[in-house]
Amino acid sequence: DAKTTQPNSMESNEEEPVHLPCNHSTISGTDYIHWYRQLPSQGPEYVIHGLTSNVNNRMASLAIAEDRKSSTLILHRATLRDAAVYYCILRVDNYGQNFVFGPGTRLSVLP
């Protein structure tokens, strides 16, 4: 399975943009890039996913490099509630594959 590499931790100031990087140099052409986040004492929640093009939703934006070997999750204005562990996951959407969560990036948001 293709793996992802994320920084262990990052810090941001409140109301500033946050760019969370993810490297996936062995990504295959059919791998979707998924992002989830886990707030303290909660289960993970879906943030966004994409295949080739950049994606936007109400929570975040996903910028995918042209060669697809890296991607960046962008939080446009960080709030204290965005402090969480962010997981970048590659997944081929076939019958037999499941979601594999790595250690993720722990984002701290400073007031």
Place this chain on the structure above:
Amino acid sequence: EADIYQTPRYLVIGTGKKITLECSQTMGHDKMYWYQQDPGMELHLIHYSYGVNSTEKGDLSSESTVSRIRTEHFPLTLESARPSHTSQYLCASSEYYSGANVLTFGAGSRLTVL
């Protein structure tokens, strides 16, 4: 509002007891999952189901068992709890959205075995 419900949220029991962690979803999803997560550690898949009467073991070996008799219900059972089973258990279901399956998680059941 949660669409996937786990009970109990917290459970403290003694060694040797049988426990069942309940998981229900109201979204009609066929695929459901159980993950185990120790504090501050990664999530590990222990069981999954692709529909009624379908159950499979996940990547992490677990002494727990699961059943899927109804689409909305995916309980996890430990026949004889041990301190090594102390962990958080997270239930999830998935649906097809914008070209890929995405997961919805419950809030988790935190189990402590004394």
